[in-house]
Amino acid sequence: MIAGGLKARLAEVLGKTPTRVQYIGGGSINQAARVEAAGISYFVKWKHSAPPQFFEREARGLSLLQQSGVIRVPAVIAHSDSAPQHPAYLVLEWIEESPRAEPLAFAVAFGRALADLHRCDAPHFGLDHDNFIGELPQSNKQKHDWVSFYRDQRLLPQIEMAKARRRLNPTREGLLRKVVERLDTLLEGCADTPSLLHGDLWSGNFMVGAGNQPVILDPAVYYGDREVEIAMTDLFGGFPPRFLAAYQEAFPLFPGHERRKALYQLYPLLVHLNLFGEGYGARVDEVCRKYV
Secondary structure (H helix, E strand, O other), rough: OHHHHHHHHHHHHHHOOEEEEEEOOOOOEEEEEEEEEOEEEEEEEEEOOOOOEEEHHHHHHHHHHHHHHOOOOOEEEEEOEEEEEEEEEEEEEOOOOOOOOEEEEEHHHHHHHHHHHOOOEEEOOEEOOEEEEEOOOOOOOOOOOOOHHHHHHHHHHHHHHHHHOOOOOOOHHHHHHHHOOOHHOOOOOOOOOOEOOOOOOOOOHHHHHHHEEEOOOOOOOEEEEEEEHHHOOOOOOOOOOOOOHHHHHHOOOOHHHHHHHHHHHHHHHHHHHHHOOOOHHHHHHHHHHHHH
């Protein structure tokens, strides 16, 4: 529930007292609610044990995506770290999900919009600040070379975390180390241009806005190989069938992307292994065996 301290804080930042709170289920990391004040709805999420800058980094990611001007994200209203009177929180624009979505029109619009986002580039892979993926820290130390970035800022931190959490048996750790050692060869032919990525694009992090407009949420933004993003959309399912075809028509992927796809799915699988446990272990092992 929204405690009195958070309600009082929301009244301060919104300039009006919340009159209605509708709790939203389904989140495993944060609590969330639709909050109405003076007839305007807001999306509010909060976390009692949030690390410092947890929502500030999400807000920065949303702002960066918004600045691209090519795909809609909810506008940031306010955010704060935890304080004695309230938990850490993030207040966003409320975007109503369309009840009359046309699957084909949405899929095409989404594929094209994501292609436009990936055309936004930068001089380096990474980002000028670190952030979070789920509730795990995500290091974004900038590099010119994608292979070393994916190895040092993505796979190795998750491998070391999994080892510390005792989620690596000797066989799994050996397989992962072999993949890391072969990464230069395995990623041969990958992109050399850093693309702006949502960073955590699964089916729970997009919605259909009015007029079949794609809306993306809950980012873990950085500049990386766009194939990572596309690989993740295929990992857990839930994307409309015409989505990838529309993306490919707008911005074709490089040859060999199918060969690299499972390798790029290894990062989110390791994240899930660290967040949720052994239920993802077999899939990590399967990917590793595919490449070693």
